[in-house]
Amino acid sequence: MAQQVLQHGAPVHRALQGAMAAPVQFVPQDDLPEGAAYEQHIFETRRVPTRDNLHDFFNGLVWLQFPQAKRRLNELQAGAIVAHGIGAVRGPLRDALTVFDENGALLDAPAPIWQALQAREWTRLFVDLRPLWHEARLLLFGHALLEKLAAPRKPIVAHVYRAQCAMDSVANADAWLAQQMEPGHWAGKPFSPLPVLGVPGWWAANEDPSFYADAQVFRPPRVLAGPTS
Template sequence: MPAIDWTQPWYAPWRDPGEGVATGAESGVPLHDALNAQAPAPVRFVPQEALPAGAAYEQFIFGNRQCPVRPGLHDFFNGLVWHRFPRAKAALNRMQAQEIARDGIGVRRGPVRDAITVFDENGALLSAPDPLWEALRARQWRRLFVDLRPLWAEARLRIFGHALLEQLAVPRKGLTAHVWCGSTALDSGAEADAWLAARCTAEALATKPFTPLPVLGVPGWWPANENFSFYDDSHVFRPRKTAEPTTTTKLAGPARS
Protein backbone atom coordinates (compact mmCIF):
# COMPACT_ATOMS: atom_id res chain seq x y z
CA MET A 1 0.00 0.00 0.00
CA PRO A 2 1.40 3.46 -0.87
CA ALA A 3 2.85 5.50 1.98
CA ILE A 4 0.56 8.14 3.47
CA ASP A 5 1.77 11.55 4.62
CA TRP A 6 -0.23 11.92 7.82
CA THR A 7 1.03 15.49 8.29
CA GLN A 8 -1.10 16.74 5.40
CA PRO A 9 -4.09 18.73 6.72
CA TRP A 10 -6.62 16.44 5.05
CA TYR A 11 -5.05 13.33 6.61
CA ALA A 12 -4.19 14.63 10.08
CA PRO A 13 -7.70 13.87 11.49
CA TRP A 14 -7.39 10.30 10.17
CA ARG A 15 -4.01 9.54 11.69
CA ASP A 16 -5.69 7.66 14.54
CA PRO A 17 -6.59 4.89 13.74
CA GLY A 18 -5.27 5.18 10.17
CA GLU A 19 -1.60 4.91 11.05
CA GLY A 20 -2.18 1.71 13.02
CA VAL A 21 -4.19 0.12 10.21
CA ALA A 22 -1.55 1.11 7.65
CA THR A 23 1.27 -0.29 9.79
CA GLY A 24 -0.56 -3.60 10.09
CA ALA A 25 -1.26 -3.82 6.37
CA GLU A 26 2.35 -2.93 5.50
CA SER A 27 3.58 -5.72 7.76
CA GLY A 28 1.56 -8.30 5.86
CA VAL A 29 -1.69 -8.37 7.85
CA PRO A 30 -4.69 -8.56 5.47
CA LEU A 31 -6.36 -5.18 5.26
CA HIS A 32 -9.70 -6.45 6.57
CA ASP A 33 -7.98 -7.90 9.66
CA ALA A 34 -6.04 -4.68 10.23
CA LEU A 35 -9.31 -2.71 10.13
CA ASN A 36 -11.02 -5.15 12.49
CA ALA A 37 -8.14 -4.82 14.97
CA GLN A 38 -9.17 -1.23 15.69
CA ALA A 39 -12.10 -0.12 17.85
CA PRO A 40 -15.32 -1.87 16.74
CA ALA A 41 -17.16 -0.44 13.74
CA PRO A 42 -20.85 -1.04 12.91
CA VAL A 43 -19.70 -3.64 10.39
CA ARG A 44 -17.10 -6.38 10.38
CA PHE A 45 -14.58 -6.18 7.56
CA VAL A 46 -14.20 -9.31 5.44
CA PRO A 47 -12.17 -10.19 2.33
CA GLN A 48 -13.66 -9.27 -1.05
CA GLU A 49 -14.19 -12.97 -1.77
CA ALA A 50 -16.93 -13.04 0.88
CA LEU A 51 -19.18 -11.05 -1.48
CA PRO A 52 -21.18 -13.65 -3.45
CA ALA A 53 -21.07 -13.38 -7.23
CA GLY A 54 -23.89 -11.17 -8.46
CA ALA A 55 -24.71 -9.82 -4.99
CA ALA A 56 -25.22 -6.07 -4.59
CA TYR A 57 -22.38 -4.68 -2.47
CA GLU A 58 -24.52 -2.28 -0.40
CA GLN A 59 -27.26 -4.85 0.19
CA PHE A 60 -24.69 -7.41 1.30
CA ILE A 61 -23.28 -4.95 3.85
CA PHE A 62 -26.74 -4.07 5.14
CA GLY A 63 -27.98 -7.64 5.38
CA ASN A 64 -24.83 -9.22 6.83
CA ARG A 65 -23.22 -6.31 8.69
CA GLN A 66 -20.05 -7.23 6.85
CA CYS A 67 -18.07 -4.96 4.55
CA PRO A 68 -15.98 -6.62 1.80
CA VAL A 69 -12.48 -5.18 1.48
CA ARG A 70 -10.01 -5.17 -1.40
CA PRO A 71 -6.32 -4.33 -0.95
CA GLY A 72 -5.42 -0.72 -1.65
CA LEU A 73 -6.12 2.82 -0.50
CA HIS A 74 -9.72 2.97 -1.72
CA ASP A 75 -11.05 0.37 0.71
CA PHE A 76 -8.49 1.36 3.34
CA PHE A 77 -10.06 4.81 3.58
CA ASN A 78 -13.58 3.42 3.29
CA GLY A 79 -12.85 1.32 6.38
CA LEU A 80 -11.50 4.35 8.24
CA VAL A 81 -14.67 6.30 7.44
CA TRP A 82 -16.75 3.45 8.89
CA HIS A 83 -14.70 3.86 12.08
CA ARG A 84 -14.84 7.67 12.22
CA PHE A 85 -18.43 8.22 10.98
CA PRO A 86 -20.24 5.02 12.01
CA ARG A 87 -23.72 6.50 12.28
CA ALA A 88 -23.59 8.42 9.01
CA LYS A 89 -22.11 5.47 7.09
CA ALA A 90 -24.78 3.15 8.49
CA ALA A 91 -27.52 5.62 7.52
CA LEU A 92 -26.24 5.92 3.95
CA ASN A 93 -25.87 2.15 3.65
CA ARG A 94 -29.41 1.59 4.93
CA MET A 95 -30.84 4.00 2.35
CA GLN A 96 -28.81 2.41 -0.46
CA ALA A 97 -30.14 -1.03 0.50
CA GLN A 98 -33.72 0.24 0.69
CA GLU A 99 -33.47 1.87 -2.73
CA ILE A 100 -32.01 -1.30 -4.26
CA ALA A 101 -34.68 -3.47 -2.63
CA ARG A 102 -37.39 -1.26 -4.09
CA ASP A 103 -36.03 -0.54 -7.57
CA GLY A 104 -33.27 -3.10 -8.18
CA ILE A 105 -29.81 -2.22 -9.46
CA GLY A 106 -30.81 -0.90 -12.88
CA VAL A 107 -28.71 0.95 -15.42
CA ARG A 108 -29.06 4.25 -13.55
CA ARG A 109 -28.98 4.70 -9.82
CA GLY A 110 -31.81 7.23 -9.53
CA PRO A 111 -31.55 10.56 -7.70
CA VAL A 112 -31.29 9.23 -4.15
CA ARG A 113 -28.71 6.51 -4.83
CA ASP A 114 -26.76 8.88 -7.05
CA ALA A 115 -26.62 11.51 -4.28
CA ILE A 116 -25.63 8.90 -1.70
CA THR A 117 -22.83 7.64 -3.91
CA VAL A 118 -21.58 11.15 -4.67
CA PHE A 119 -21.33 12.01 -0.99
CA ASP A 120 -19.99 8.62 0.07
CA GLU A 121 -17.19 8.85 -2.49
CA ASN A 122 -16.44 12.58 -2.64
CA GLY A 123 -18.30 14.23 0.22
CA ALA A 124 -17.13 16.58 2.95
CA LEU A 125 -18.66 18.51 5.81
CA LEU A 126 -17.83 22.19 6.02
CA SER A 127 -18.51 24.12 9.21
CA ALA A 128 -17.96 27.78 8.38
CA PRO A 129 -19.25 31.31 9.06
CA ASP A 130 -22.15 32.42 6.89
CA PRO A 131 -20.15 34.83 4.68
CA LEU A 132 -17.93 31.95 3.54
CA TRP A 133 -20.96 29.85 2.69
CA GLU A 134 -22.58 32.69 0.77
CA ALA A 135 -19.43 33.18 -1.31
CA LEU A 136 -19.01 29.43 -1.87
CA ARG A 137 -22.58 28.90 -3.03
CA ALA A 138 -22.23 31.85 -5.42
CA ARG A 139 -18.84 30.49 -6.53
CA GLN A 140 -17.27 33.86 -5.87
CA TRP A 141 -13.85 32.29 -5.54
CA ARG A 142 -11.75 35.42 -5.03
CA ARG A 143 -14.10 36.69 -2.34
CA LEU A 144 -14.19 33.22 -0.73
CA PHE A 145 -10.47 32.58 -0.64
CA VAL A 146 -8.87 36.04 -0.79
CA ASP A 147 -11.17 38.75 0.55
CA LEU A 148 -12.59 36.52 3.31
CA ARG A 149 -9.40 34.59 3.94
CA PRO A 150 -9.11 35.51 7.65
CA LEU A 151 -12.54 33.90 8.28
CA TRP A 152 -11.16 30.48 7.34
CA ALA A 153 -9.56 30.41 10.80
CA GLU A 154 -13.13 29.86 12.08
CA ALA A 155 -13.94 27.14 9.52
CA ARG A 156 -13.40 23.40 9.58
CA LEU A 157 -13.48 21.07 6.60
CA ARG A 158 -13.90 17.35 7.31
CA ILE A 159 -13.41 15.00 4.36
CA PHE A 160 -15.94 12.16 4.35
CA GLY A 161 -15.56 10.64 0.88
CA HIS A 162 -13.13 7.73 0.79
CA ALA A 163 -12.42 8.10 -2.94
CA LEU A 164 -11.43 11.73 -2.38
CA LEU A 165 -9.15 10.68 0.48
CA GLU A 166 -7.60 8.10 -1.83
CA GLN A 167 -6.93 10.65 -4.57
CA LEU A 168 -5.44 13.14 -2.13
CA ALA A 169 -2.53 10.72 -1.72
CA VAL A 170 -1.29 12.34 -4.95
CA PRO A 171 -2.73 15.86 -4.67
CA ARG A 172 -3.74 17.76 -7.77
CA LYS A 173 -5.35 21.13 -8.12
CA GLY A 174 -8.68 20.00 -9.56
CA LEU A 175 -9.70 17.63 -6.75
CA THR A 176 -13.13 18.73 -5.63
CA ALA A 177 -15.31 17.81 -2.66
CA HIS A 178 -19.10 17.89 -2.60
CA VAL A 179 -19.59 19.73 0.68
CA TRP A 180 -22.56 19.78 3.01
CA CYS A 181 -23.11 22.87 5.16
CA GLY A 182 -22.56 21.97 8.80
CA SER A 183 -23.11 23.98 11.94
CA THR A 184 -20.08 25.91 13.23
CA ALA A 185 -20.81 24.27 16.60
CA LEU A 186 -19.71 20.82 15.40
CA ASP A 187 -16.48 20.64 17.38
CA SER A 188 -15.95 16.90 17.65
CA GLY A 189 -16.01 14.00 15.22
CA ALA A 190 -18.88 12.42 17.19
CA GLU A 191 -20.95 15.59 16.85
CA ALA A 192 -20.26 15.74 13.12
CA ASP A 193 -21.21 12.07 12.73
CA ALA A 194 -24.51 12.57 14.60
CA TRP A 195 -25.28 15.72 12.60
CA LEU A 196 -24.72 13.94 9.29
CA ALA A 197 -26.64 10.83 10.29
CA ALA A 198 -29.67 12.88 11.26
CA ARG A 199 -29.72 14.53 7.84
CA CYS A 200 -29.17 11.40 5.78
CA THR A 201 -32.74 11.03 4.59
CA ALA A 202 -34.04 10.25 1.13
CA GLU A 203 -35.88 13.58 1.04
CA ALA A 204 -32.76 15.58 1.86
CA LEU A 205 -30.41 13.66 -0.41
CA ALA A 206 -32.74 13.71 -3.42
CA THR A 207 -32.15 17.47 -3.62
CA LYS A 208 -28.34 16.94 -3.74
CA PRO A 209 -27.68 19.55 -1.04
CA PHE A 210 -23.97 19.73 -1.84
CA THR A 211 -21.75 22.52 -3.11
CA PRO A 212 -18.50 21.86 -5.04
CA LEU A 213 -15.32 22.99 -3.31
CA PRO A 214 -11.81 22.58 -4.84
CA VAL A 215 -10.14 21.42 -1.63
CA LEU A 216 -6.60 22.57 -2.39
CA GLY A 217 -7.95 26.11 -2.48
CA VAL A 218 -8.63 25.99 1.27
CA PRO A 219 -6.19 28.30 3.08
CA GLY A 220 -3.50 26.30 4.83
CA TRP A 221 -4.16 23.18 2.78
CA TRP A 222 -1.71 23.79 -0.08
CA PRO A 223 1.33 26.09 -0.17
CA ALA A 224 0.68 27.26 -3.74
CA ASN A 225 -2.57 28.98 -2.77
CA GLU A 226 -0.62 31.55 -0.77
CA ASN A 227 -0.11 33.17 -4.18
CA PHE A 228 -3.56 34.48 -5.00
CA SER A 229 -3.07 33.88 -8.72
CA PHE A 230 -3.70 30.23 -7.78
CA TYR A 231 -7.42 31.04 -7.93
CA ASP A 232 -7.29 32.51 -11.43
CA ASP A 233 -7.46 29.04 -13.00
CA SER A 234 -10.96 29.00 -14.49
CA HIS A 235 -10.70 25.29 -15.29
CA VAL A 236 -10.79 24.59 -11.55
CA PHE A 237 -12.44 27.66 -10.03
CA ARG A 238 -15.35 27.87 -12.41
CA PRO A 239 -17.97 30.62 -12.28
CA ARG A 240 -21.51 29.66 -11.40
CA LYS A 241 -23.72 28.99 -14.39
CA THR A 242 -27.14 30.59 -14.58
CA ALA A 243 -28.72 27.17 -15.08
CA GLU A 244 -27.03 23.81 -14.65
CA PRO A 245 -28.38 20.62 -16.21
CA THR A 246 -28.98 17.67 -13.94
CA THR A 247 -26.37 15.02 -14.69
CA THR A 248 -24.98 11.92 -13.10
CA THR A 249 -21.74 12.99 -11.46
CA LYS A 250 -18.58 11.15 -12.45
CA LEU A 251 -17.10 9.78 -9.28
CA ALA A 252 -13.50 9.72 -8.12
CA GLY A 253 -13.66 6.02 -7.28
CA PRO A 254 -14.63 2.88 -9.18
CA ALA A 255 -18.19 1.56 -9.14
CA ARG A 256 -18.85 -1.34 -6.80
CA SER A 257 -21.47 -3.96 -7.68
Protein backbone atom coordinates in the same frame (compact mmCIF):
# COMPACT_ATOMS: atom_id res chain seq x y z
CA MET B 1 -2.75 1.17 14.34
CA ALA B 2 -4.31 -0.06 11.08
CA GLN B 3 -1.49 1.54 9.11
CA GLN B 4 1.10 -0.23 11.26
CA VAL B 5 -0.58 -3.58 10.65
CA LEU B 6 -0.63 -2.90 6.89
CA GLN B 7 3.07 -2.10 6.93
CA HIS B 8 3.64 -5.63 8.20
CA GLY B 9 1.86 -7.06 5.15
CA ALA B 10 -1.56 -7.88 6.60
CA PRO B 11 -4.62 -7.78 4.31
CA VAL B 12 -6.59 -4.53 4.49
CA HIS B 13 -9.68 -6.17 5.99
CA ARG B 14 -7.62 -7.65 8.82
CA ALA B 15 -5.86 -4.37 9.56
CA LEU B 16 -9.20 -2.55 9.77
CA GLN B 17 -10.85 -5.26 11.84
CA GLY B 18 -8.19 -5.00 14.51
CA ALA B 19 -8.15 -1.20 14.64
CA MET B 20 -11.19 -0.39 16.82
CA ALA B 21 -14.82 -1.28 17.37
CA ALA B 22 -17.07 -0.87 14.32
CA PRO B 23 -20.74 -1.54 13.51
CA VAL B 24 -19.62 -3.84 10.70
CA GLN B 25 -17.08 -6.56 10.11
CA PHE B 26 -14.43 -6.13 7.42
CA VAL B 27 -14.02 -9.25 5.31
CA PRO B 28 -12.20 -10.25 2.10
CA GLN B 29 -13.74 -9.17 -1.21
CA ASP B 30 -14.53 -12.83 -1.99
CA ASP B 31 -17.16 -12.67 0.74
CA LEU B 32 -19.46 -10.83 -1.69
CA PRO B 33 -21.54 -13.47 -3.54
CA GLU B 34 -21.50 -13.28 -7.31
CA GLY B 35 -24.30 -11.06 -8.55
CA ALA B 36 -25.06 -9.61 -5.11
CA ALA B 37 -25.46 -5.84 -4.70
CA TYR B 38 -22.60 -4.53 -2.58
CA GLU B 39 -24.66 -2.10 -0.46
CA GLN B 40 -27.51 -4.54 0.11
CA HIS B 41 -25.06 -7.27 1.11
CA ILE B 42 -23.51 -4.97 3.72
CA PHE B 43 -26.93 -4.00 5.08
CA GLU B 44 -28.12 -7.61 5.37
CA THR B 45 -24.91 -9.13 6.76
CA ARG B 46 -23.07 -6.19 8.37
CA ARG B 47 -19.98 -7.45 6.56
CA VAL B 48 -18.02 -5.10 4.30
CA PRO B 49 -16.19 -6.84 1.43
CA THR B 50 -12.77 -5.21 1.29
CA ARG B 51 -10.10 -5.22 -1.40
CA ASP B 52 -6.41 -4.77 -0.72
CA ASN B 53 -6.14 -1.23 -2.04
CA LEU B 54 -6.04 2.33 -0.76
CA HIS B 55 -9.64 3.05 -1.79
CA ASP B 56 -11.10 0.34 0.43
CA PHE B 57 -8.64 1.11 3.21
CA PHE B 58 -9.98 4.67 3.43
CA ASN B 59 -13.54 3.37 3.17
CA GLY B 60 -12.86 1.28 6.25
CA LEU B 61 -11.37 4.21 8.11
CA VAL B 62 -14.51 6.26 7.41
CA TRP B 63 -16.64 3.40 8.78
CA LEU B 64 -14.54 3.57 11.95
CA GLN B 65 -14.78 7.36 12.31
CA PHE B 66 -18.40 7.87 11.14
CA PRO B 67 -20.20 4.64 12.08
CA GLN B 68 -23.67 6.19 12.44
CA ALA B 69 -23.58 8.17 9.20
CA LYS B 70 -22.13 5.27 7.22
CA ARG B 71 -24.75 2.92 8.62
CA ARG B 72 -27.55 5.34 7.73
CA LEU B 73 -26.14 5.88 4.25
CA ASN B 74 -25.96 2.12 3.73
CA GLU B 75 -29.53 1.71 4.99
CA LEU B 76 -30.81 4.23 2.45
CA GLN B 77 -28.83 2.66 -0.38
CA ALA B 78 -30.14 -0.80 0.44
CA GLY B 79 -33.71 0.46 0.74
CA ALA B 80 -33.52 2.12 -2.66
CA ILE B 81 -32.14 -1.08 -4.20
CA VAL B 82 -35.00 -3.12 -2.74
CA ALA B 83 -37.55 -0.58 -3.98
CA HIS B 84 -36.17 0.03 -7.46
CA GLY B 85 -33.62 -2.68 -8.18
CA ILE B 86 -30.28 -2.18 -9.90
CA GLY B 87 -30.59 -0.36 -13.20
CA ALA B 88 -28.27 1.19 -15.74
CA VAL B 89 -28.76 4.56 -14.04
CA ARG B 90 -29.00 5.21 -10.32
CA GLY B 91 -32.05 7.15 -9.16
CA PRO B 92 -31.63 10.62 -7.61
CA LEU B 93 -31.32 9.34 -4.05
CA ARG B 94 -28.73 6.64 -4.74
CA ASP B 95 -26.80 9.02 -6.95
CA ALA B 96 -26.64 11.67 -4.21
CA LEU B 97 -25.69 9.12 -1.57
CA THR B 98 -22.90 7.78 -3.77
CA VAL B 99 -21.56 11.27 -4.49
CA PHE B 100 -21.32 12.04 -0.78
CA ASP B 101 -20.00 8.61 0.16
CA GLU B 102 -17.18 8.96 -2.35
CA ASN B 103 -16.38 12.69 -2.21
CA GLY B 104 -18.35 14.27 0.62
CA ALA B 105 -17.24 16.60 3.39
CA LEU B 106 -18.77 18.70 6.14
CA LEU B 107 -18.03 22.40 6.32
CA ASP B 108 -18.77 24.57 9.32
CA ALA B 109 -18.08 28.16 8.30
CA PRO B 110 -19.35 31.72 8.76
CA ALA B 111 -22.25 32.77 6.55
CA PRO B 112 -20.18 34.95 4.17
CA ILE B 113 -18.03 31.93 3.28
CA TRP B 114 -21.12 29.88 2.50
CA GLN B 115 -22.65 32.64 0.42
CA ALA B 116 -19.49 33.01 -1.66
CA LEU B 117 -19.12 29.24 -2.03
CA GLN B 118 -22.67 28.75 -3.25
CA ALA B 119 -22.27 31.65 -5.69
CA ARG B 120 -18.89 30.27 -6.82
CA GLU B 121 -17.29 33.64 -6.19
CA TRP B 122 -13.86 32.08 -5.85
CA THR B 123 -11.78 35.24 -5.44
CA ARG B 124 -14.11 36.53 -2.75
CA LEU B 125 -14.24 33.10 -1.09
CA PHE B 126 -10.52 32.43 -0.91
CA VAL B 127 -8.86 35.85 -1.17
CA ASP B 128 -11.20 38.52 0.19
CA LEU B 129 -12.60 36.29 2.95
CA ARG B 130 -9.34 34.51 3.67
CA PRO B 131 -9.12 35.69 7.33
CA LEU B 132 -12.58 34.18 8.01
CA TRP B 133 -11.31 30.69 7.19
CA HIS B 134 -9.69 30.67 10.63
CA GLU B 135 -13.26 30.27 11.96
CA ALA B 136 -14.10 27.41 9.58
CA ARG B 137 -13.70 23.67 9.96
CA LEU B 138 -13.67 21.25 7.05
CA LEU B 139 -14.18 17.58 7.93
CA LEU B 140 -13.64 15.04 5.16
CA PHE B 141 -16.00 12.09 4.76
CA GLY B 142 -15.62 10.67 1.26
CA HIS B 143 -13.18 7.78 0.97
CA ALA B 144 -12.43 8.45 -2.72
CA LEU B 145 -11.66 12.04 -1.76
CA LEU B 146 -9.18 10.83 0.85
CA GLU B 147 -7.59 8.51 -1.71
CA LYS B 148 -7.18 11.38 -4.20
CA LEU B 149 -5.55 13.56 -1.56
CA ALA B 150 -2.89 10.91 -1.01
CA ALA B 151 -1.50 12.23 -4.33
CA PRO B 152 -2.79 15.83 -4.33
CA ARG B 153 -3.77 17.54 -7.59
CA LYS B 154 -5.24 20.99 -8.01
CA PRO B 155 -8.58 19.84 -9.60
CA ILE B 156 -9.68 17.69 -6.62
CA VAL B 157 -13.20 18.70 -5.62
CA ALA B 158 -15.19 17.83 -2.49
CA HIS B 159 -18.98 17.97 -2.34
CA VAL B 160 -19.60 19.77 0.92
CA TYR B 161 -22.67 19.76 3.12
CA ARG B 162 -23.18 22.64 5.51
CA ALA B 163 -22.61 21.54 9.08
CA GLN B 164 -24.97 23.13 11.55
CA CYS B 165 -23.89 21.26 14.64
CA ALA B 166 -21.16 21.28 17.25
CA MET B 167 -18.04 20.21 15.38
CA ASP B 168 -15.99 19.84 18.54
CA SER B 169 -15.66 16.11 17.92
CA VAL B 170 -16.05 13.68 15.05
CA ALA B 171 -18.55 11.71 17.14
CA ASN B 172 -20.89 14.71 17.38
CA ALA B 173 -20.56 15.40 13.67
CA ASP B 174 -21.26 11.73 12.92
CA ALA B 175 -24.47 11.63 14.98
CA TRP B 176 -25.71 14.89 13.47
CA LEU B 177 -24.93 13.84 9.89
CA ALA B 178 -26.78 10.55 10.30
CA GLN B 179 -29.89 12.48 11.34
CA GLN B 180 -29.59 14.72 8.27
CA MET B 181 -29.83 11.85 5.82
CA GLU B 182 -33.51 12.03 5.01
CA PRO B 183 -34.37 10.67 1.53
CA GLY B 184 -36.37 13.64 0.24
CA HIS B 185 -33.78 16.17 1.35
CA TRP B 186 -30.76 14.15 0.30
CA ALA B 187 -32.07 13.27 -3.17
CA GLY B 188 -31.81 16.95 -4.06
CA LYS B 189 -28.00 16.82 -3.64
CA PRO B 190 -27.77 19.62 -1.07
CA PHE B 191 -24.02 19.90 -1.61
CA SER B 192 -21.68 22.60 -2.91
CA PRO B 193 -18.53 21.81 -4.93
CA LEU B 194 -15.35 22.95 -3.21
CA PRO B 195 -11.86 22.67 -4.77
CA VAL B 196 -10.23 21.56 -1.55
CA LEU B 197 -6.67 22.59 -2.36
CA GLY B 198 -7.93 26.14 -2.56
CA VAL B 199 -8.72 26.12 1.16
CA PRO B 200 -6.25 28.38 2.98
CA GLY B 201 -3.55 26.33 4.65
CA TRP B 202 -4.23 23.20 2.59
CA TRP B 203 -1.77 23.86 -0.23
CA ALA B 204 1.25 26.15 -0.23
CA ALA B 205 0.63 27.35 -3.78
CA ASN B 206 -2.69 28.97 -2.86
CA GLU B 207 -0.88 31.70 -0.94
CA ASP B 208 -0.57 33.39 -4.33
CA PRO B 209 -3.94 34.88 -5.39
CA SER B 210 -3.21 33.93 -9.02
CA PHE B 211 -3.73 30.29 -7.94
CA TYR B 212 -7.47 30.93 -8.18
CA ALA B 213 -7.36 32.31 -11.75
CA ASP B 214 -7.46 28.79 -13.21
CA ALA B 215 -10.98 28.63 -14.65
CA GLN B 216 -10.62 24.90 -15.34
CA VAL B 217 -10.64 24.33 -11.58
CA PHE B 218 -12.36 27.40 -10.16
CA ARG B 219 -15.21 27.40 -12.60
CA PRO B 220 -17.66 30.29 -12.86
CA PRO B 221 -21.32 29.65 -12.03
CA ARG B 222 -23.45 28.19 -14.78
CA VAL B 223 -25.53 30.69 -16.67
CA LEU B 224 -28.98 29.33 -17.42
CA ALA B 225 -30.29 30.19 -20.87
CA GLY B 226 -33.42 32.31 -20.84
CA PRO B 227 -36.54 31.64 -22.90
CA THR B 228 -36.20 32.23 -26.61
CA SER B 229 -38.65 34.35 -28.51
